[in-house]
Amino acid sequence: MTTKSIDLSLEIWRQKDSRTTGVFESYQLKSISADMSFLEMLDVLNEKLTREGLDPVAFDHDCREGICGMCGAVVNGIAHGPEPETTLCQLHMRHFCNGDTIVIEPFRSRAFPIRKDLIVDRSALDRIIQAGGYISVNTGGAPDGNAIPIPSATAELAMDAAACIGCGACVASCPNGAAMLFTGAKISQLSLLPQGRPERKERAMAMVSAMDKEGFGNCTNERECEAVCPKGISIRNIARMNREFVKASFFG
Secondary structure, eight states: OOOOEEEEEEEEEEOSSTTSOOEEEEEEEEEEETTSBHHHHHHHHHHHHHHTTOOOOOOOOSSSSSOSOOOOOEETTEETOSSTTOOGGGOBGGGSOTTOEEEEEOOOBTTBOEEETTEEOOHHHHHHHHHHOSOOOOOSSOOOTTSSOOOHHHHHHHHHHHTOOOOOHHHHHOTTOBOHHHHHHHHHHHHTSGGGGGGHHHHHHHHHHHHHHTTOBOOOSOOHHHHHOTTOOOTHHHHHHHHHHHHHHHHO
16 A cells, blocks of 8 residues: 655744744655654654754654643644644644645744744743642552542543643634633642642632733633644633632632
8 A cells, every 4th residue: 555645845933042033944845654743744854954954943842642742833823733632743744735835833922932943931831830730738648549539520520621731732822822721721620629629729829820920811712722722621621710710819
C-alpha cells in the first residue's frame, strides 16, 4: 500500500527573541507523508534547514502524546490546528491537502512573551497554580480511595476539570487573552472534591488574584477557549470559578 504524500508551502513566524521584531518566512516542503504528525513535519523542515546551514525553527514539545501540554502553535488561525480536541503533536498531515499553504505562528498573549520563533513563556500559568492550585494535608499513609464517599456525578465533573493540561490554547484563542478557562478548571477540580473544600475560599481568592496580576483579560463568553481546548474543558468551569470567587469575597 502506497502512503499518500503532499507538497506544502509554509509561512512560519520567525523571531530571534522577545526584544526583536518577528516576521513570517516562507518554506517549501516536498513529499511529506500524510502519516506524519505536525511536529514530525516540522522536524523534517528543521533537518532540511540544518543541512542548508540555516537556523532551524524553534518550537516546544515533549511527550508528543497529547498529555504534557508543552506543544502549541496557531495553525491557520486556530490554536493547535483545525481538528477538535487535538493537541498540535497529535495533529496529522492527512488533515491537509496537497499544495496547501499553512500559516504557523506562536500563541499570542500579553502574558505569554515570545522567547524564540514558536516558543512562548507560559510560566504565568505556573504562577497561578502556585498561588493556590494545591491542597494542604498532613503527611502520612494515603487513605483508602473508597474511604471518602464522593457522588459519581461529582467525581466525573472533577475529573473532567482535571483533564486540563495547561497548554495555554484557551488564552491564545480568547479575544481578551483570558486565562479563565484554565483557572476555572483548576479551581473546579479541587473545590468539587472533599479534600479541596477546607481551602476553597482562600484558593479562589488567591488564584483569581494571581490571574489578574499576570495581565490576563476577562471572559466575555466568546467560547473560543472551549472550541480550541484539546481536552474539551467546558466553560461551565468558568461559571463555577466565578461562584467560588463571589462566595469567598462576600462570606470569607
